[in-house]
Amino acid sequence: MNGTPRHPERTVLRLARPYLNRLVGAGLLAAGTEFAGLALMATATWLLMSAAGRPPLDRLTVAIVAVRALAISRGVLRYTERLAGHDAVLRLITDVRARVFATLAARPAPRQRAGDALSRLVSDVEAVQDLLLRVLVPAAAAVLVSAVAVGGAALVSPAAAGALAVGLLVAGVALPALATALTRRAGAELAPLRGALATDAVDLTHGAADLAAFGATGYALHAARERAGRLARLERRLAATGFAVDAAGVLLSGLTAGAVVLTALAAGVDGVLVGVLAVGTLAAVEIALALVGAARQWTGLRTGLARVAALLAETPAAPAGGGAGVEPGPHAVRFEEVTVRYRDGAAPALDGFSLDLPPGRRVAVVGPSGAGKSTLAAVLTGTVRPQGGRVTLDGRELSAYRGEELPRAVGGLLAEAYVFHASVRENLLLGRPGAGDDELAAATAAAGLLDWVRAQPAGWETVVGEEGGQLSGGQRQRLALARALLAAPGVLVLDEPTEGLDPAAADAVLRSTLAATPAGHSVLLISHRLLGLTELDEILVLDAGRITQRGRHADLVEAPGWYRDQWLLQEAAERGYLALAP
Numbered sequence: 414m415n416g417t418p419r420h421p422e423r424t425v426l427r428l429a430r431p432y433l434n435r436l437v438g439a440g441l442l443a444a445g446t447e448f449a450g451l452a453l454m455a456t457a458t459w460l461l462m463s464a465a466g467r468p469p470l471d472r473l474t475v476a477i478v479a480v481r482a483l484a485i486s487r488g489v490l491r492y493t494e495r496l497a498g499h500d501a502v503l504r505l506i507t508d509v510r511a512r513v514f515a516t517l518a519a520r521p522a523p524r525q526r527a528g529d530a531l532s533r534l535v536s537d538v539e540a541v542q543d544l545l546l547r548v549l550v551p552a553a554a555a556v557l558v559s560a561v562a563v564g565g566a567a568l569v570s571p572a573a574a575g576a577l578a579v580g581l582l583v584a585g586v587a588l589p590a591l592a593t594a595l596t597r598r599a600g601a602e603l604a605p606l607r608g609a610l611a612t613d614a615v616d617l618t619h620g621a622a623d624l625a626a627f628g629a630t631g632y633a634l635h636a637a638r639e640r641a642g643r644l645a646r647l648e649r650r651l652a653a654t655g656f657a658v659d660a661a662g663v664l665l666s667g668l669t670a671g672a673v674v675l676t677a678l679a680a681g682v683d684g685v686l687v688g689v690l691a692v693g694t695l696a697a698v699e700i701a702l703a704l705v706g707a708a709r710q711w712t713g714l715r716t717g718l719a720r721v722a723a724l725l726a727e728t729p730a731a732p733a734g735g736g737a738g739v740e741p742g743p744h745a746v747r748f749e750e751v752t753v754r755y756r757d758g759a760a761p762a763l764d765g766f767s768l769d770l771p772p773g774r775r776v777a778v779v780g781p782s783g784a785g786k787s788t789l790a791a792v793l794t795g796t797v798r799p800q801g802g803r804v805t806l807d808g809r810e811l812s813a814y815r816g817e818e819l820p821r822a823v824g825g826l827l828a829e830a831y832v833f834h835a836s837v838r839e840n841l842l843l844g845r846p847g848a849g850d851d852e853l854a855a856a857t858a859a860a861g862l863l864d865w866v867r868a869q870p871a872g873w874e875t876v877v878g879e880e881g882g883q884l885s886g887g888q889r890q891r892l893a894l895a896r897a898l899l900a901a902p903g904v905l906v907l908d909e910p911t912e913g914l915d916p917a918a919a920d921a922v923l924r925s926t927l928a929a930t931p932a933g934h935s936v937l938l939i940s941h942r943l944l945g946l947t948e949l950d951e952i953l954v955l956d957a958g959r960i961t962q963r964g965r966h967a968d969l970v971e972a973p974g975w976y977r978d979q980w981l982l983q984e985a986a987e988r989g990y991l992a993l994a995p
C-alpha cells in the first residue's frame with residue numbers, strides 16, 4: 414500500500430499545472446471583482462459625503478460615472494471569473510477522474526464496500542474542485558485585495574493603513590487559524606460518522622427483508638438512529654462554533670473600522686476621507702474574512718484530498734516491455750510457491766501453492782469452504798496479487814501484463830458473476846463483442862440455456878432485469894457461464910459453474926462446458942461438487958491454502974482422505990435425491 418502523500422494539495426497543484434494560466438486568470442478576475450466592490454463602496458461614500466457639502470456638479474461627475482462603472486464591472490467580472498474558474502477546474506477534474514478510474518481499474522478488487530468506494534470516488538474528486546474554486550482562488554483574491562486596500566489607505570494616512578493592516582491580518586490569518594483549530598477534530602469525527610450513516614441507509618434498505626425475517630429491524634433502526642443522533646449533535650456543535658467565529662469576524666470589522674477612524678482623525682485626515690476609510694475598512698475586512706470560509710472548506714476537504722492524492726500517487730507503472738500483446742489461443746500458466754494473505758497476521762488464504770497448467774490441461778480444485786479456492790481464481794485473473802511466490806503466463810509474470818491484456822488470455826466465470834440489466838444478447842456480447850447468433854446459440858446451448866432463450870417471446874432480446882433479477886438463480890448462472898464460454902480465453906477459470914443447478918443438470922452442463930472449450934485451452938475448475946470430475950486431468954484438494962491431495966478422480970477415490978470421504982457422502986446424498994426424483 415502506498416503511503417498517503419503528506420501534502421495532498423501539492424499533488425493537486427501539480428496536476429493543475431497545464432491549466433495554471435486559466436486559474437491565475439480566474440484568480441485575477443476574482444481579485445478584480447472584490448476590488449470593484451471595495452472601490453464601489455469607497456467611491457459611493459466619497460460621493461455621498463462630498464455631495465452633502467453641495468459642491469458644483471462637475472466636481473462629482475467623475476465619481477458618479479465611476480460608481481456606475483464599478484457597479485456594472487463588478488457583475489461582469491464576477492460572471493467572467495466564474496466562467497474562467499469553472500472552465501479550468503472542470504477540465505482538470507476530467508483529467509483527475511480519468512486517472513483515478515485508471516488507477517482503480519488496474520488495482521486488485523476493492524476490499525471495501527462497493528457503495529462506499531463509489532461515493533468516496535465521487536465526493537473525493539469533488540474535493541479537488543472545491544480546493545481550487547472555494548479555497549485557492551478566493552483566498553488568492555482576498556490576499557491581493559487586502560494588500561491593495563492597505564496600499565490605498567497608506568496614500569491617505571500611513572497610520573490608518575497600519576491599523577487596517579492589523580485588522581486584516583487578524584481577519585485573514587488569526588481567525589482562519591482559529592476556525593481550523595476549532596473544527597479540525599470535530600471534522601475528523603464527522604467524516605466516518607457520515608460514512609457509517611450512508612452504510613446504514615444501504616443496509617436498512619437492501620437488507621430490509623432479511624432484517625425483518627430475523628426480527629432485527631428494530632435493533633438495526635435503533636443503532637442507525639443513535640448514529641444519526643450523534644452526527645446531528647456533532648453538526649450542531651460545529652455550527653455553533655462556526656457562528657461564534659463569524660460573530661468574532663463582525664466584531665473585528667467594527668473594531669478595525671473604529672481604530673482606522675480614530676488614527677485617521679488623530680493624523681488630521683479630512684472628514685470626507687475619514688468616512689471613505691471607515692467604509693473601505695468595513696468592505697476590506699469583509700473580503701479578508703472570506704479566508705475564514707476558505708480555511709473551513711479546506712479543513713473539510715483534506716481527508717478527501719488525501720485519498721485522491723494517494724490514489725493518484727499510485728498511478729500504475731507501465732509494465733516492463735510495454736506489454737508484448739496477448740494472442741488468443743493456448744497459454745501456459747505456472748504457480749510457484751504462491752502465498753496470499755489478506756491481512757497481516759491472518760492465516761494465509763494460499764500457502765506456498767504450486768501448479769503447472771500447460772495448454773490444454775484441465776484441472777479441478779476442490780476442498781472445504783475457506784480452503785482458498787476462490788483466492789486461487791482471483792490470483793489467476795490478476796485481481797489479487799500474491800505476497801509471496803510468482804505466477805507466470807507464458808513465462809512472464811502476470812503483473813507484467815497490462816490491465817486490458819490479461820483478460821484476453823485468462824478469464825471465465827468468477828464467483829458472483831454480474832448479470833447486467835440488459836438483454837440476454839447484450840449480456841452475452843460482453844464475452845465476445847460482435848459474436849453472431851450461431852456463436853451465441855452454441856455457447857448458450859453448452860450452458861443449457863438455449864431452450865429457455867428460444868421459449869421467450871423476445872428471444873435474445875429478453876431483458877433480464879437488474880442484476881438478472883428476472884431470472885432464476887440457475888438461469889443467471891447459465892447466462893454467466895455462456896458469456897464465459899463465448900469469451901473463450903486460453904485459460905478458462907470456472908468458479909462453481911454449476912452452482913444452483915440440480916445434480917442431473919450440473920452433470921450435463923459441466924460435460925457440455927468442457928466439450929465446448931476449444932482444444933489447447935486449459936481449464937481451472939473450482940467446485941464443491943466432486944461428482945462429474947472423472948474427465949479432468951488432475952484434481953487438487955486444497956485445505957487451508959495448501960494442496961493436501963492430488964491426482965485423477967479414479968486414484969483419489971481409492972485413497973483414504975478428504976476427497977474419498979466427501980465423494981462418498983455426496984454420492985450417497987445424490988443417489989437419495991435421484992431416487993426421490995420423479
Ligand SMILES: Nc1ncnc2c1ncn2[C@@H]1O[C@H](COP(=O)(O)OP(=O)(O)OP(=O)(O)O)[C@@H](O)[C@H]1O
Binds near residue numbers: 781
Ligand atoms: N476479501 C477477503 N478479505 C479477507 N479475507 C478473505 C477475503 N477473501 C477470502 N478471504 C479469506 O481467505 C480464505 C480463503 O477464502 P476463499 O474464498 O479463497 O475460500 P474458498 O475455498 O473459495 O471458500 P468457499 O468454498 O467457501 O467459496 C478464507 O479464510 C477467507 O476468510
